[in-house]
Structure formats: structure tokens, C-alpha cells
Amino acid sequence: MSSLTVVVPALNEEKNIDATVTSLVPLLEKVFDDYQILVFDDASRDRTGEIADSLAVKNRKVQVIHNPQTMGLGYNYKKGVELAKKDYIIMVPGDNEITIESLQTIFQHLGEKDIVVPYTNNMEVRPLYRRLLSKTYTWTNNLLFRTNLIYFNGPVVHKRELLQKIDIRTNSFAYQTEILVKMIHNGCSYVEVPIYIKERTLGKSNALRMKNIVRVFKSTLDLLKHIYFK
DSSP states (O other): OOEEEEEEEESSOTTTHHHHHHHHHHHHHHHOSEEEEEEEEOSOSSSHHHHHHHHHHHOTTEEEEEOSSOOOHHHHHHHHHHHOOSSEEEEOOTTOOBOHHHHHHHHTTBTTBSEEEEEESOGGGSOHHHHHHHHHHHHHHHHHHTOOOSOSSSOOEEEHHHHTTSOOOOOSTTHHHHHHHHHHHTTOOEEEEEEOBOOOOSSOOOTTOHHHHHHHHHHHHHHHHHHHHO
């Protein structure tokens, strides 16, 4: 059997973070020999950090990292990779978006390839403008980097020993794109798996803030330089 590190970034997710973590635990205990959950409170202005701390008190396998200022999704993932001690690494958002059934499906494919790449199979639960942006982003990345992925931003599962060799440069939402492009260009194999997400009913997504879009654009330029002009 194997072990798993779960990186859980959370920014102002007081309404979702408890459900995210508590729903994960029974599945992890069922599927894996061991696990660790790293919750990153990204300088939330609500009770996210307080709730996360209470979860860590109840379960010694939960560790909470409090960022003094908001650092971004990519930064939290990078720090999670640095702190990871288990065989595999996955990022599960603190918004409780991913269904437990989908996570179970993802875990069933561990070991088939170097990377498990999930793609959202029910994008209709998201607003039309976000679906259009997602399709454009995927098409553009596949064109620029000569890849053929259905989706870049899902809860990808990596082997820790391979992931910790990658230099993750961006702190933006494009962190997983950077990782996947670099690993695929390095010859890593992958399997794509369809998953389903929940419609967000509590809290507000931070994904499409202008500063995040700018960071993604800059990350794409940096990745182009790395792949073609390094």
C-alpha cells in the first residue's frame, strides 16, 4: 500500500474548510496506509485559521500553516511539496468543491502512470464566462507547449520523488500547468481521469481576480522561456 500528502489551501473559507477536511479523513484512512493533511490558511480575514487549528487538535495528522500575508495558490502548493513526507501528493481546495466519489476514482488510478491528471466532467456547474476562460486557457497551453491535456487545473496526483525534483517558479494559479508541462517534457507518463465537482454554494471563489489573471499571464511567459529558450 501507499501514503498520501494532501495540500489544502484556504483563503476565507470558514464555511467550507471543516467539511473539506472532515470528509477527507475517512477516505484517506480507508485507502492509504498513512497520510498527512497540510492546511494552508492564506492570511484569511475570517475564521478559517481558527477552524483549521481546531481540526489539527482533533487529528494529529492535520498540520496548519498560517501565512502572515496572502501568498497565492502556487506558493501554498510549493510549500506543501516541501513539507510532504508521503509517497504521493495531491492538492484539494479548501472550498469543498471536489466530491469524495471523485477523489476515490482518482485514487483508483494511482500507480498506473507517473501522474494522475483529473479533468472536470461537469463544467456546467460553473458560470459560462468561467467555462469559456477555462477552455481558452487549456487550448492555448496545449498549442504553446505541444501537449494534449483535457484540463490543467484539477487535483493532480504526483509521485513525491518526481515532483520534488521540479523547480516550481510561479506562485499563481498556473502552478499545476507549469508542473505538468515540465514533467511531460521530461518524459513523465500520465493518465487522465474524469471527475465531478460540486456547485459552490458557500463563499466566493478567488480564481478570477485581476491580479491572479496577470500572474497567470506572467507565469506562461516564464514557462515559454524555460521550455524553448532555457
